[in-house]
Amino acid sequence: MNQTVVTRFAPSPTGYLHVGGARTALFNWLLAKHTGGKFLLRIEDTDLARSTDEATRQLLEDLKWLGLNWDNAELVFQSKRLDLYNNLIDGLIADGKAYEAWESTAELDSMRQQAARAKRPFIYKRQTYTTDQLAKFKDEGRTPVVRFAMPVKEYRFHDITLGKDIVQSQYEVQDFVIRKGDGMPTYHFGVVVDDAEMGVTHILRGLEHLLNTVNHIALQEALGYERPTYAHLSVMLNPENGEKLSKRDRDRRIRKRVADWTRSTKKTIDDVAAVSGLPAVRLNEWFTTDTMQLDLSEQPKVMKVVGLTEGDLPEIMIHDFRRNGYVPEVLLNFLALQGWSPGGDREQMTIAEMVELFSLDRIISSNPKFNREKLKSFSTDFFAKAPKERLISAMRDYLKVNPESPLNGATDEQLDKVLTMNVGFHILREVDEKSRFLFQPDDAIAFAPDAIEKVLLKNDRQGLTALRDIRTVLSDAPNWSAHDALEAVVKTFCESKSLGLGKVAQPLRVAISGTAVSPPIFDCLVFLGNEKTLARIDRCLATVTS
C-alpha cells in the first residue's frame, strides 16, 4: 500500500492558463513534491475545434513561469493516442459494454426538450434501430457515436477533501458518449484510460468534476482499472458576482465601463466603434451579449476610448498576473491558500515551506471568493523583503511581457535605482508606470491639465512663481550627483522664502513628470540630472505661460 504518489495536471489547450487551472496544477504538484512522488502533465486536446499548437505553447509557458515543472520527459498528447482508445472501445463494443448510437444533435435536443416539458430529467436510454433505419442513417452520411452501456446500479466513491462518500442512485445513471462522431474519445474516456495507463494514483481536480467521477469509476470497472484516490477542490469565485471565476469577467468590466462612459458623455456605442475603429455591428452585439468576448486585439482599442488600462482589468489568466507585475512565488503562495490552509496563523510561505506543510486533510471544501487585495498585499510584502537581484530579475521578466514600456531600455543599475526609489510598491506595473517619465525624452512629457491647475495655477500662480525661483536656485547648484546636497540647497531656499517643502516639490514634480505623483522628488532629480531637469522646467514654464 506504500506506493509512490503520482499526480497529474491535464488541461485542454485553449489559451493561456487560467488561475483556477493553475491552482489545480499547484495542488497536484504540491502533493507530489510533498510525498516525493511524481507530477505528470498531459494535454487533453480531443476537442479539435478549440485545441491549437499556439494554445499549448501558451499553456506551457505559464506553467514554466510558475515553476510547476512536470516529471514526464515526453509530453502526453491525447490526440496522439487514438489507437489506444479505439482498441479499448472496440473491445468494449465486442463485450457488449458499449454500443453505437445514431441520434443527431438535433434529435437529442428535442428529446431533452421533451423531457424538460414533462418536467422529468433527461436520461438517455439505449435505442434500438431497424435495419431500414440504419441504412437510412448511413445514407444520410451520419456517423455514430459510441456510448458506454453503464451498468444500472448505485455508485459510491470516497472523496478525500469532502471527507465522505459520494453516492449516486441507480436512477441517475446514463449511457454517456465515449467516442464522438469525429472519432475522438470524449473527456470521460480519455481521462480514465490515460490516468490508469500513466499510473496516476491521486486525482485532485475542480469540484465541477465531482459527479463526473461516477462515470469514471464505472468505466474503470469495465476496463479493469484500479480506482485512484479522488480529492475535489473548491471552486474559486468572482468576488463581484459570486459566480465561478471566468475569462468573461474581463469583458464584463470593460462592458460596464463602456456603459458608464456612454451614459456620462451622452455618446453611443456607434461612437465608441467609430473612435476605436471597430465595426459598429460587432461592438453593439458585444455590448448587449454578456457571454460574448472581444479578442485580444480588439480589447485595447475599446479600453483606450473609455479610458481603461490593463491594470484596471481583473486578472484571470496567469499571464495577466505576470503582465501586471506579480511574481510566481507570491501568486503560488496566494493560490495555495485558496482552498487549503496550513493551520494556525500561518499564511505567507516560501514554496519550500508549502511543499513541506501541504497535506490533503487540510484542503478546504467551501468555495473561496478570489480576493485580489490580499494577493496585492502579499506582493507588497514580498517586494519589500526581496534582495536586489530578485527585484531586478522580476523586473526584467515583467518588461519582457510588457515590451511597450520605455523601461525596457534601462540598464540593471538604472532598474535598481528605480526599484529602490519606489520602495513600498505593490506590483511591478506600478514601478513601471510611475517611473516611465524618467526614461522618456523631454518632449514626450505630457503635462496633465488638472495637475497644472492644482499645483501651478491655483492660489494666484504661487506654484508657478516657486517653480521659476527654484529653477534659478537649481541651475546654480554645484553638486547634482548627491541627493543630500541637492536636498540641502532646496531646503535652504524654502526656509529663506518660508515655504513648506511641498510648495516647491510639487511644482517641480509636475515640471519633470507632468503629473502630481512620482517617486521621491530628490531621487528623481538626481536620476534625471541637471540638464534634463532644467530643460523640463523650461518646457513646463513655456507650456503653462503660452
Place this chain on the structure above:
RNA sequence: GGCCCUGUCGUCUAGAGGCCUAGGACACGGCCCUUUCAAGGCCGCGACACGGGUUCGAAUCCCGUCAGGGUCACCA
C-alpha cells in the same frame, strides 16, 4: 427544476465538545510619520446563517429551514 456540494468578521481563514467574553491576515476607520502616491508604526470596528435537538457544557455532533455554489453536452 432534478441531483450534488458548502455555510465563522465585508473577504480569506484558525477552530476537530470545555483552552473561545472566538485568534490571525486583507480590507475599512482613526491617529502618527511625510515633498506627492505609497510604504511603515499604533489604536479601533467587525463573525459562529436561522430554528430545533443531543450534552453538565456546542462554532464544533444530529435534524430541519434558509442562503450560496456546482452540475445536468458528440466542452473539458
